[in-house]
């Protein structure tokens with residue numbers, strides 16, 4: 001009886017060979033040993049068959065895979081602007097630069113004028129006041145955390161009134177009832193799924209009521225026989241009882257996009273003007289880094305600032321740098337629409353998208369263009385179908401084609417439909433077009 005496994009080389013022999021090939025010069029020894037063991041394991045799984053090329057080629061390939069960063073840039077050719085799986089909002093050029101510029105030592109919590117300790121919030125507070133009109137604001141890691149912090153600060157140990165029509169799930173296990181519970185407040189449901197009136201909130205008031213929450217139905221729309229309490233009216237009704245109204249608006253829209261056919265998302269400024277404490281994401285329509293922003297009256301924000309949870313949820317230096325740079329772009333409407341990629345992509349002219357599609361298609365053998373739709377994504381403007389022009393590439397094996405695109409050095413994420421692969425120029429940056437062409441041509445030739 002011969003055991004085919006005995007034919008496999010020993011680890012130390014392959015390691016000696018790897019040394020001769022210089023593999024241990026470019027990678028830590030333990031990593032090389034790990035790659036060798038993987039290569040041997042894989043050969044054993046094949047019943048003792050050595051790699052088809054050579055042991056060293058196999059080991060080198062495994063080593064390269066181990067050394068490649070896991071988190072890596074991709075091209076979003078899906079046309080979903082705020083793609084949750086692809087990092088949501090791509091950052092503006094100035095925001096990227098700000099992250100690199102502040103990556104080392106910086107004045108994160110240091111007052112350069114006095115030489116005293118400062119607060120990391122100061123770097124964005126004034127800009128948030130300026131662009132939203134809020135009296136004060138505070139930034140944490142994301143909007144989900146912001147809601148927990150806000151509720152825990154104002155409603156811990158008491159009751160929070162929420163409309164039954166807003167007990168929603170945003171995605172990724174973010175459910176309003178669960179968030180309330182974790183924040184230490186008891187949920188008091190009012191109204192019905194489709195209709196809730198101001199009177200419903202008033203009838204639910206008790207000595208234990210600490211807060212009312214309104215949550216924007218980000219990822220779906222209710223239509224037909226529906227009603228909800230107006231935020232300003234709710235704030236006014238609660239004010240004499242000193243009960244704050246927290247409005248989770250989700251996407252952080254700061255510029256009205258109705259003239260671009262995008263309606264239905266609440267403007268942060270409107271909700272603040274109504275007197276609510278407003279919560280929104282940094283990396284949805286706002287177009288900045290992942291962050292959660294709470295804006296509102298100085299008194300309420302000050303309460304949040306001294307909650308120990310704020311320390312647990314604080315944003316990092318590079319996030320604050322990117323947020324500051326992004327917010328500064330909002331000082332001028334035209335600049336924001338041009339330089340914040342999320343807004344630029346959402347407001348791209350159909351004619352310019354058609355031209356970009358034509359130009360891309362002309363460089364890919366056999367490619368054609370066709371009308372299609374892009375979507376906003378990120379649970380924003382769920383109804384909006386943005387007209388676009390798609391580049392269409394016919395293929396008999398769409399799944400294999402998509403897999404080929406995904407495994408390029410710069411992975412390209414596209415979609416397939418009915419025997420063709422579709423690329424939406426709306427979300428493809430100009431600087432990536434050469435790579436996209438190369439990826440598609442390579443997938444065609446497989």
Ligand SMILES: *Cc1c(COP(=O)(O)O)cnc(C)c1O
Nearest residue numbers: 142143144216218248249250281
């Ligand atoms: C997206 C969203 C959230 C969660 O925001 P994150 O920044 O992802 O934590 C919360 N509330 C609403 C209404 C949302 O749309």
